[in-house]
Amino acid sequence: MGGMFMDFVETPLATASIAQVHRATLVDGRQVVVKVQHQGIKTIILEDLKNAKSIVDWIAWAEPQYDFNPIIDEWCKEAPKELDFNSEAENTRIVSANLGCKNKHEDSNKKPAYEVDVLIPEVIQSSETVLILEFMDGIRLNDCESLEAFGVNKQKVVEEITRAYAHQIYVDGFFNGDPHPGNFLVSKDPPHRPILLDFGLTKKLSSSMKQALAKMFFAAAEGDHVALLSAFAEMGLRLRLDVPEQAMEVSTLFFRTSAPANEAFETVKNLSEQRAKNLKVIQEKMKLNQKEVKRFNPVDAFPGDIVIFSRVLNLLRGLSSTMNVRIVYLDIMRPFAEYVLQVGINKEPSVSAEWIYSKPIHSDVEAKLRDFLVELGNDGKILGIQVCAYKDGEVIIDTSAGMLGRYDPRPVQPDSLFPVFSVTKGITAGMLHWLVDNGKLKLEENIANIWPEFKSNGKDLIKVHHVLNHTSGLHNVSVDLSSENPLLICDWDECLNRIALSAPETEPGQEQLYHYLSFGWLCGGIIERASGKKFQEILEEGIIQPLSIDGELYIGIPPGVESRLASLTIDTDDLNKVSGINNRPDLRLPSSFQPDKISQLAAITPAVFNMLNIRRAIIPAANGHCSARALARYYAALADGGVVPPPHSRLSKPPLGSHPHIPKFPSHETSKKQKGTKKELLAALKNKTNNSEHGHKYTKDLEGGSHIRTASGDTYARLINIETSSSNTSTTDSISNTDEPQSSNVRKIFNNPRIHDAFLGVGDYGDLALPNGRFGLGFKRYNTRDGSYIGFGHSGMGGSTGFCDVNNRFAIAVTLNKMSFGATTGRIIHFVCSELNLPVPEDYLRFAEVEHDTPQDLGQPLIN
Numbered sequence: 001m002g003g004m005f006m007d008f009v010e011t012p013l014a015t016a017s018i019a020q021v022h023r024a025t026l027v028d029g030r031q032v033v034v035k036v037q038h039q040g041i042k043t044i045i046l047e048d049l050k051n052a053k054s055i056v057d058w059i060a061w062a063e064p065q066y067d068f069n070p071i072i073d074e075w076c077k078e079a080p081k082e083l084d085f086n087s088e089a090e091n092t093r094i095v096s097a098n099l100g101c102k103n104k105h106e107d108s109n110k111k112p113a114y115e116v117d118v119l120i121p122e123v124i125q126s127s128e129t130v131l132i133l134e135f136m137d138g139i140r141l142n143d144c145e146s147l148e149a150f151g152v153n154k155q156k157v158v159e160e161i162t163r164a165y166a167h168q169i170y171v172d173g174f175f176n177g178d179p180h181p182g183n184f185l186v187s188k189d190p191p192h193r194p195i196l197l198d199f200g201l202t203k204k205l206s207s208s209m210k211q212a213l214a215k216m217f218f219a220a221a222e223g224d225h226v227a228l229l230s231a232f233a234e235m236g237l238r239l240r241l242d243v244p245e246q247a248m249e250v251s252t253l254f255f256r257t258s259a260p261a262n263e264a265f266e267t268v269k270n271l272s273e274q275r276a277k278n279l280k281v282i283q284e285k286m287k288l289n290q291k292e293v294k295r296f297n298p299v300d301a302f303p304g305d306i307v308i309f310s311r312v313l314n315l316l317r318g319l320s321s322t323m324n325v326r327i328v329y330l331d332i333m334r335p336f337a338e339y340v341l342q343v344g345i346n347k348e349p350s351v352s353a354e355w356i357y358s359k360p361i362h363s364d365v366e367a368k369l370r371d372f373l374v375e376l377g378n379d380g381k382i383l384g385i386q387v388c389a390y391k392d393g394e395v396i397i398d399t400s401a402g403m404l405g406r407y408d409p410r411p412v413q414p415d416s417l418f419p420v421f422s423v424t425k426g427i428t429a430g431m432l433h434w435l436v437d438n439g440k441l442k443l444e445e446n447i448a449n450i451w452p453e454f455k456s457n458g459k460d461l462i463k464v465h466h467v468l469n470h471t472s473g474l475h476n477v478s479v480d481l482s483s484e485n486p487l488l489i490c491d492w493d494e495c496l497n498r499i500a501l502s503a504p505e506t507e508p509g510q511e512q513l514y515h516y517l518s519f520g521w522l523c524g525g526i527i528e529r530a531s532g533k534k535f536q537e538i539l540e541e542g543i544i545q546p547l548s549i550d551g552e553l554y555i556g557i558p559p560g561v562e563s564r565l566a567s568l569t570i571d572t573d574d575l576n577k578v579s580g581i582n583n584r585p586d587l588r589l590p591s592s593f594q595p596d597k598i599s600q601l602a603a604i605t606p607a608v609f610n611m612l613n614i615r616r617a618i619i620p621a622a623n624g625h626c627s628a629r630a631l632a633r634y635y636a637a638l639a640d641g642g643v644v645p646p647p648h649s650r651l652s653k654p655p656l657g658s659h660p661h662i663p664k665f666p667s668h669e670t671s672k673k674q675k676g677t678k679k680e681l682l683a684a685l686k687n688k689t690n691n692s693e694h695g696h697k698y699t700k701d702l703e704g705g706s707h708i709r710t711a712s713g714d715t716y717a718r719l720i721n722i723e724t725s726s727s728n729t730s731t732t733d734s735i736s737n738t739d740e741p742q743s744s745n746v747r748k749i750f751n752n753p754r755i756h757d758a759f760l761g762v763g764d765y766g767d768l769a770l771p772n773g774r775f776g777l778g779f780k781r782y783n784t785r786d787g788s789y790i791g792f793g794h795s796g797m798g799g800s801t802g803f804c805d806v807n808n809r810f811a812i813a814v815t816l817n818k819m820s821f822g823a824t825t826g827r828i829i830h831f832v833c834s835e836l837n838l839p840v841p842e843d844y845l846r847f848a849e850v851e852h853d854t855p856q857d858l859g860q861p862l863i864n
Contacts, residue, residue, distance in 0.1 A: 003027070004125070004132075008034070016182070017041075018082060018200070023135065031135035032124055035085065042083045082200035089126035091176075091199035092133070096120040098172040099164060113335035114171060116164045119187060119195045138185025138195045141323060152192045155325045161194045162316055162327055166336035169309065170214055173205035177308040179315045181322055203308040209235055211409075213309065214337040218407045221330050225612030226565045227408060233563070236303040341407045349374040349401075357400040357411050360651045365835045366397040372831050373401050376824060383818035384412040384566050386628035389832060390636035390811045395649040397812075397832065398629055405567030405817065414652045415552055415659060417625040418566045418815035419609055421796030422516070424555055424624030427543065428523045429468060429778020429794075430638070431535075433758060434542040436464075437642075437750050441530040443468070443758070443768055443777065447522075450529040457503035465768035466508040467515070467522045468777040469761060473504030474522065475513040490617035492535075495521045512773040520621025523778075535618055544661055546644055546749045547637060551659025552630035556618040558662040565615070565625065568606035568798070571820040605797065606819065622796075629656050631802040631813035635793060638759070639804035639811045642750025756806055759792050782841040790839055799825040808838050 005024050012020040019037045026032055081087050101120045122134040139146045147154060161184060168175030176183070178201045185195040205213070212234035219228035313329075320327040349355040355377060361367050369387065376382050384402035388395070400412045435441040441450070443465040448455035454462075459474075466472040477499060488494055499521045506513070515522065524535050531538050536556065544550055557565070608614060609623065617623060629648060633656070636645045648656035754764055761769025761776035769776055779792035782803055791810075793803020798819030804811040812832060814825045826844040833840045 014182070024132075026124070030124075033121070033133050033135050035131040035133070037083070037085065037129040081202070084128055085131040085200075086126050086128055088198075088200040089123045089131055091174075091202045092120060092123050094174060095168065095172075095176065095196070095199055095202070096122075098174065099167060114167065114339040116167050117160060117191075117193055118164045119193050121195070121197070136185065136187065136195050138187050141181045141184055141186065141319070147186065150186075150188055150192065152186050154323045157186055157192065157194050158320050158323050158325050158327055159332060161196075161319065162329065162332050163336070164194065164196060165312060165316060166333040169205070169312070170210060170217075170333070170336040170340045173207065173210045175203055175205075175308075175312065177201040177203050177312055179312055179319065181319055184319075201308075203305065205305060209305050210340050214340045215407050217333060217337040218341070221334065222607050222610065224567055224607075224610040226562050226610060226615065227405060227567055229562050229612075230408060235306065237306060341409075349377040354411065355401055357413055359398075359414070359653060362398060362649060362651060363396040365832060366399060368835055369397060369828070369832060370399055370401075372828070373399065376827070377402065381571070381818070381820070381824045382816065383569060384416070384418075385814070385816040386412060386414065386416065386418065387828060387832075388628040388632035388813050390632055390639070390645060390809075391836065392809045393636065393640060393643075393645045395629075395632075395652075398649055398652050400628075402817075404565070406569040408567055412566065413564075414629055414656075415564060415627055415654055416566055417552065417554070417557070417561060417564045417627060418800060418817060419568060419615065419798075420624050420626060420631070420800040420802075420815055421609075421622050421798055423626075423631065423794050423796040423800050423802055424619075425519055425621050426779055426794030426802060427539070427553070427555065427624055427634070428520055428527075428620040429759075430634070431527055431538050431542055432464070432468065432523050432778065433755070434749065435527060435530050435538070436758070437752050437755070441526070443765070447526060451500065451525055453497075453500040454525070456501055459502070459504060462504065462508045464526060465761075465777055467519065467526065468775075469509075469769045469773065470512050470515050470519065470775050471506075471509050471770060471773075472515065472522065473506040473508055473511075473513075474499070474502055474518050475515045476505060477502040477518040477521075487613065489517070489619055490613050492524075492618045496525045499525060509770075512770050512775060514775075515621070517619070517621050520619055524618065524620045535620065540661060542749065543634065546747060547630075547633050548644075548647070548657040549630040549633055550657045550661035552656065553624070553626040553634070555620055555624045557615050557625050559616075560662050561625075561659075562612070566815075566817040567610050568817050568819055570606055571818050571824075626815065627656075628813040628815045631815065632811050635802045635804040635811035635813065637749055638755075639791070639806050639809055641753065641755055642748040644747040644749060756792075760789060762789070780843075782843065784839045785842050785845065790841065795822065795825070795843075799823075801825050801829070803829075803841070805838060805841075808836075810836070810838055 004026055006027050006029070007025040009023040012022050013033065014021045017038075018041055019035050022034045022036065024032050024034050099116055099118060099120065101118060119136060121136050124132040124134065126132065139150060139152065141147075141157075161179070165175060165179060176196070176199050178198060183196070183198040185197065187193050187195055212231045215227055215231035215234070218224070219226075219231055316327075316329075356370055356373065361370070373382060373385065373387070382402050383406060384404055386400045387397055388399075389397040398414060400414050400416065402412050404410045404412060404416060432441070436443055441464060443463070445464050446460065447462050447464060447467070448460050462472045462474075467474075499518065502518075527538050528535055533541075539553075539555060544553060551561070554561070615623060615625065629652060633645060633648060637643060752758060757763035757765050759776055759779045760781055761773075765777065774781060776792060780794050780803075781789055782791045782793060782805075783789050790807055791803055791805040793801065795801040795803075798816070799822050800813075800815045801822075802811075802813040810833075812829060814828055816824065818824075822843075826846070829844045830840050833844075
């Protein structure tokens with residue numbers, strides 16, 4: 001290359017471990033720099049890597065918890081590439097093209113958020129040991145005096161460098177792995193753009209790894225533990241124990257805001273304290289002694305891609321500290337992470353032939369519904385959804401569509417688990433009625449009789465039916481709890497204790513005010529005290545096992561089901577359209593749950609309820625997770641008076657009930673915190689009769705069927721009562737009443753022939769519920785426009801719904817993850833009912849009667 005230069009400066013501009021750099025002038029007059037590799041350095045570095053590998057292997061053999069092989073293996077693979085300057089030249093060209101680098105400054109206000117404004121020298125020529133690059137006159141980052149003299153904005157420079165690396169990682173999947181301060185200059189000419197140098201160590205990421213890293217970013221940004229564990233799994237990072245909170249804290253460390261140098265000591269101190277707390281959690285979970293916990297390595301597999309990625313983030317953070325600036329990585333990197341996910345995810349049916357999960361169609365109505373769902377999806381109203389419906393005990397719809405989350409492109413499948421919010425109340429109410437049906441509880445019983453601590457503060461007259469009917473006066477109990485610490489709702493025992501010590505705001509039975517959170521803990525406390533078992537044991541015994549819906553309905557998810565969970569997002573358009581709820585005199589909401597607060601709550605709900613510790617908590621009013629087919633099967637059984645439907649459709653794959661029902665979140669030693677003695681509990685249980693007082697009021701069914709009476713005396717037809725079943729077997733461990741004869745081919749979860757009356761609070765149960773209230777005993781009453789009841793069910797914030805029409809033996813469930821105020825669900829239910837020529841509940845009828853781009857009266861499905 002000697003004939004190339006007009007002038008060559010022997011004294012190097014800079015010297016590093018691998019090479020030194022000289023100024024030179026080409027014969028055509030161009031100013032260049034020449035990077036020359038030190039003689040013999042390749043042999044030295046390769047030998048050093050070999051020795052390091054041997055040391056790491058020995059350490060891993062002697063102390064398995066200190067196995068650094070994934071890290072050294074990655075360096076052994078990547079470091080030799082730095083020794084080939086032909087490779088570095090090609091890397092430089094690739095990164096320059098990816099970042100769209102040009103010497104002319106463009107208006108930064110006109111570029112997209114994921115484009116960057118940096119300079120990279122042009123490659124002139126290269127060999128294995130020599131690299132000639134365009135000379136760019138710049139200021140070194142450690143030359144504070146010159147930076148100040150030229151008026152360089154250090155904050156903007158470091159922000160643009162950070163943006164350039166975010167682009168390389170997320171958009172290009174090809175990034176420089178060595179962003180130390182010596183590899184950057186700042187151009188002397190305004191606008192003083194960063195100059196990126198030295199692309200010897202680069203890393204190429206697969207498309208799937210780019211998406212996984214982007215998902216990890218958003219999981220950390222939004223506190224979504226489920227998405228984080230999913231991202232870890234996709235990138236091949238495996239943890240040795242179930243510590244999602246600690247995993248989240250480690251991930252947020254990656255993207256934490258950098259601190260200027262003068263705050264570095266305090267930052268390191270805080271991180272050290274947090275690490276000590278994390279080690280304490282691990283010590284308690286693993287039952288390790290002090291020596292063992294210090295040696296514990298929580299990572300079972302550490303992918304090599306993460307080694308370089310982690311190094312880059314740490315070096316960028318060090319760069320910002322050196323420059324004494326504060327960088328908010330979550331803000332700067334977001335557009336780039338979002339870009340790769342938006343490009344990689346086809347959200348709408350119009351761009352994804354597999355938007356509807358492929359499986360056979362059960363009926364003509366299902367075929368039409370799928371077309372309708374595609375229409376809604378193309379309008380942006382659906383992210384992920386399941387719809388399942390039964391008619392006359394048979395499955396007629398079982399459809400899944402869309403994807404599991406805004407940043408999770410995996411398809412929704414029939415066994416995906418959706419958070420359904422207040423739909424959970426209908427499950428919890430069913431559990432309580434199941435205990436009544438089995439003689440363990442009376443609807444008219446004073447709660448204090450079975451829950452002695454509950455008697456305090458004037459609650460001695462509150463009965464079980466007051467709780468079910470939302471008339472106990474304890475509608476605002478949860479307010480102090482959530483305002484004190486929102487995560488207290490995860491502490492089952494503390495919530496029950498707060499409920500027991502609370503004071504009612506109104507006289508029991510006088511006013512129906514929606515118990516939006518307190519309902520669950522009230523029912524949960526009653527269920528555990530009356531049964532002597534834990535809440536989730538009753539859920540499994542009374543509902544899960546009889547209906548064969550194992551693994552697809554949980555109230556408080558266990559570890560092991562995270563891969564099937566849908567993540568929540570909000571339909572902002574729907575949120576902005578809420579209006580008519582303010583003018584609903586029939587809609588009695590507690591003071592803490594008024595329309596303005598509902599909108600605020602809805603906006604933050606996805607972030608809160610995507611948190612794994614919330615999902616794992618027992619919150620029987622709000623955090624059920626289920627598939628639509630499990631929920632529809634439940635309501636199909638209720639529609640038939642408790643008769644268990646035939647096995648679910650064989651067309652649905654995987655089969656319903658094929659997942660093991662993972663036991664079992666304990667109620668955190670509930671029994672230890674009960675102040676009532678075992679003797680008192682047994683005495684209370686002994687006083688239960690085999691049937692409730694209202695059980696003695698059963699009347700003979702009308703020939704060919706029976707009728708439900710409303711409070712006004714009106715009636716509506718009910719299906720023929722089917723004789724109860726079973727095999728006269730019972731054990732001391734089972735609560736289920738099996739003494740009544742049952743036919744061999746019929747199973748029931750309720751024996752009371754008037755169970756529909758009990759759910760609705762009508763007929764013989766009419767004096768236990770307010771006559772004109774929107775709720776019966778635990779369920780929302782559904783009626784037609786003329787006021788006649790057709791069935792019952794429960795909706796949840798966001799739109800998920802389960803309900804049944806008992807006259808027509810029809811049940812439907814809708815689960816979705818794009819939270820709206822009910823408009824999408826209402827249109828779906830209206831569509832299905834209309835196609836089947838069934839009456840449409842008034843709550844959903846109104847959604848077909850308004851323009852979909854105008855403000856709507858969306859209140860009712862939201863709050864029940």
